Amino acid sequence: MRENLKFILTKAVEFILTLLVVSFFTFAAFSILPGDTASVILGPEATPEQIDSLRQELGLDKPMVEQYLNWLAGTFSGNLGQSTAFNVPVSSLIAQRLPVTLGMCALALIIVIGVSYPMAILSSRKPFHLADQVFSIIGHIAFAIPPFVLSLLLILLFSNLFGYFAVGQYYAPTDNFGGYLNSLLLPSVCIAIPKIAMIFKFLRSSIITEKASDYIKTSKAHGLSDFSILIRHVLPNTNVSAITVVSIVLSDIIGGSLIVEQVFNLPGLGRLLLMGISRRDFPLLSGMVFYLALATVIIYFVADILNNLVDPRMRLK
């Protein structure tokens, strides 16, 4: 128990340090602009008065350290300031777009786990036999297709041939939950497919290694069925725990959804980010970048802690 506590404490310190570095990077990226931030945002036609008033509004007239501390305090209280392009608080813009991206992440995660585990289990039953070879080759190809190419190909396939999935339509979850799920299904599949390939590869080799170990032979000799050996011994002991799988997939999905949203015309965080980039809306961008990175840091932190609590082998390392 003391070791656990010590581990959690060191991880927590690491977590906070990482957060500080991440926040500093984010802030610095938008502050070390060549030239004056306010004039960059407003463009070449701005008058000096306009620039001055924007500088005051953004707090750019204050010293750098104070700006950073203010910004950092703002991110934690959810007060990220006004978006310069939309003239509304950044936090409300993000909150408005969140259901799309979150829904897609959740759906994609369910698809990844629902497909990759059965595939890996089937594949590892008889390594190098037909099913395994087919899955491995499909896995390789799926891994090599960029998500946006996959989306275009799937749109080509589904909309043209079958007339399914109205592309580019989106319903809010509160209005029409079925429509909401339907509009997110194809994008989620596009994000999920490369991840399925990745997780399948990890899981397959780790199940095969685990199955070759001596204690599995003993359990077989004791008369346990293949199924119960798989569920009770092999899966919990694989090098890639389910927790690690979820954490890797989640952090990757966040990045993937940004692009796929663009193809499917979904009003999610990715669209917002691109609008921010094209309109040079720095308060919006810095807030979004920090929150997305924060989500990743939290996912990894929680996964580390859970892995440690669940799997005693982790403590020995």
Next chain:
Amino acid sequence: MADRKAKLSTSKVNVKLTSDLGRISFVVGACMLGFVFLVFLISVFYTPYNPNMTDASNILKAPSFEHLFGTDHLGRDVLSRIMSASKYTIFVSFAGIAIALVLGMLMGLTAGYWGGIYDKAIMLLSNSIMCFPGILLALVAVAVFGSSMLNVVFALGIVFSPSFARVLRTGTIAISNREYILHAKILKVNPFRIMVVHILPNLLTALIPAVVIGLANMTLFESAMSFLGLGVQPPAASYGKMLSDAQSYVTTSPWLIVFPAFMLILYILGLYFISEGVRIRTSRGGTIE
């Protein structure tokens, strides 16, 4: 006894199969990559049409003998554009990886060699870079510094450096304990010479698959950025940009999507197969992984 013999023979088959698989994937991958490089080489000297020449009388024409891969919404020849786009894909991926390797070596070798607080700080830095969803960091860098090809290359180089730093650091820690490194230290060999001449060559087996995979992932990122309009700037052709232009014509002109997508996938898949082949061969052909 019989069972044991059977077991032995299957494991032998597996060893043979894996090493064969390694060779096959390497050859298949090399062929795919070779094809893309061939297209690139030809495009340097010859393309059927000028890739950026618009032709108002030939808009969105389906593939024919005149335009083998059809024409796009501005009447440009798709085959010529695909050929000339190969150079950006190849250039960005190789240049980006070169930068990532240099940065990764600077971080990984020194962190593994010196250890201590310095190591902790470097690891914190690289972990923090890894916390930004990769594409996000590159997008932001381009948003802040403007979207030119060099910015894309540098941004992607920084994004990919932690992955090399990690591989090199782990390897360096394992090797620094060897006696010959100790001898070199006693002889007061310059630490940078020890790292580059005595440690680095031992890490190549781990580094080469990482580099090849890095090239493939770099291409994925580059094409995604061009797709979002933040990579190579028009009128120059790149696969990502061609695909994003083709988006509006998905239903009417599928050739605009199929051909660039095919080349892009061929390049990435070729790299994956090569890395798989190298990985299997360097793991001494014995393990079933």
